[in-house]
Amino acid sequence: MDDIPPPLPANPSRFMDQLRASMRSRHLAYRTEKTYCGWIKDFIYFHQKRHPLEMGAIEVDAWLSYLANQRHVAINTQKTALNAVVFLYKHFLHKDLGQLAFTRTNKGRRIPTVFTHEEAMRVLGFMEGDHKLVASLMYGSGLRVMESVRLRVQDVDFAQQCLIIREAKGDKCRRTLLPKALLEPLRIQIDLALSIHQQDLNEGFGKVYLPYALEKKYPKAATSPAWQYIFPAPNRAKDPRSGVIRRHHVGEQQVRRSVARALAKSHIHKKASCHTLRHSFATNLLRAGTDIRNIQELLGHNDINTTMIYTHVIGIHERNVSSPLDR
Structure with a gap:
């Protein structure tokens, strides 16, 4: 049952549990939930486990630029990471990130086999x-x-x-x-x-x-x-x-x-x-x-x-x- 989301506490107190509950209230697919949570954790760990409320557009730009410059991710991968943090701030934390100015990846999309x-x-x-x-x-x-x-x-x-x-x-x-x-x-x-x-x-x-x-x-x-x-x-x-x-x-x-x-x-x-x-x-x-x-x-x-x-x-x-x- 790898596509069935595990149960959450009735009144979640941990940050990630609250985030998952918010995603499920919006009927996000479980695979999307796992992907977004993975990228959000990556964002938090990149900034030495600072709470997202203490961060904003500058930290998001730094992380997305790092994905492009150091990890050399593909365009769609960077877009998914961006979508994850936008969901985090817009729909969960209700915080406006404003205009982002990160380095966009130049690793093009591959032609499918x-x-x-x-x-x-x-x-x-x-x-x-x-x-x-x-x-x-x-x-x-x-x-x-x-x-x-x-x-x-x-x-x-x-x-x-x-x-x-x-x-x-x-x-x-x-x-x-x-x-x-x-x-x-x-x-x-x-x-x-x-x-x-x-x-x-x-x-x-x-x-x-x-x-x-x-x-x-x-x-x-x-x-x-x-x-x-x-x-x-x-x-x-x-x-x-x-x-x-x-x-x-x-x-x-x-x-x-x-x-x-x-x-x-x-x-x-x-x-x-x-x-x-x-x-x-x-x-x-x-x-x-x-x-x-x-x-x-x-x-x-x-x-x-x-x-x-x-x-x-x-x-x-x-x-x-x-x-x-x-x-």
């Missing part, structure tokens, strides 16, 4: 079971690994042949493609998941985790088939927040390790990971002539510039540009 269709299918060919289906959704539907493992029965619309991604990055909801090749495998997987759920019910369990206190609003939802995870974990475990024994979804890290093993077996010598399958979804759509705005919507990007990075991946050969040596 992508697979050809043949490479992607070779990687999937060395996988099996539910992990293969999770990876197939990353390549066939453009899902992030966490979006794949979090899918629930109600998120698959077989009639419309689409997936509804409800717990996406930034707490956004979107629709994306459901490949025809995955219709039958998903039906089989859902039948298996509901069979496991029925067994849990028969043994006195069967309540699945629901976000945002939905269990209080809809008491029967936690045991309904619609809310069950499509990729249930092999074993039940204690929910660290409530102490309830329940079955969570399959672990993100387990899928990552399966993809890493498949990459090794496929002998594809690229710096690749689960996210490469999502990148490959986007680039192959672009190669097929799909409008960049549609790709942005399918991927769930806020900014079109984030999606535009894929035009740099496919740009050269698809424009009929060739080396003079090959003429």
Whole structure:
């Protein structure tokens, strides 16, 4: 349950616990919470554990400049660090930082690694079971690994042949493609998941985790088939927040390790990971002539510039540009 936030004290007194409580009141994703808290701790330790209330724009500028000049972080990494301290001061401490004047990093964003269709299918060919289906959704539907493992029965619309991604990055909801090749495998997987759920019910369990206190609003939802995870974990475990024994979804890290093993077996010598399958979804759509705005919507990007990075991946050969040596 590595994506479930641990419980906080009812009346938190420690600074970081109060900060985490503030983040959860705003429904920040747990991964965002962990990332922001990590950077805020880094900021505090950089200034010899001074309390943030004793610091301000000068100290923030010094830290962000240090990240650029000494740690040579990438642009997006520095932006994330900036977002973390802005949240700290604006939303938690309610203190205006004013105009910041830090050194911006000049380490550009890297072009993402992508697979050809043949490479992607070779990687999937060395996988099996539910992990293969999770990876197939990353390549066939453009899902992030966490979006794949979090899918629930109600998120698959077989009639419309689409997936509804409800717990996406930034707490956004979107629709994306459901490949025809995955219709039958998903039906089989859902039948298996509901069979496991029925067994849990028969043994006195069967309540699945629901976000945002939905269990209080809809008491029967936690045991309904619609809310069950499509990729249930092999074993039940204690929910660290409530102490309830329940079955969570399959672990993100387990899928990552399966993809890493498949990459090794496929002998594809690229710096690749689960996210490469999502990148490959986007680039192959672009190669097929799909409008960049549609790709942005399918991927769930806020900014079109984030999606535009894929035009740099496919740009050269698809424009009929060739080396003079090959003429």
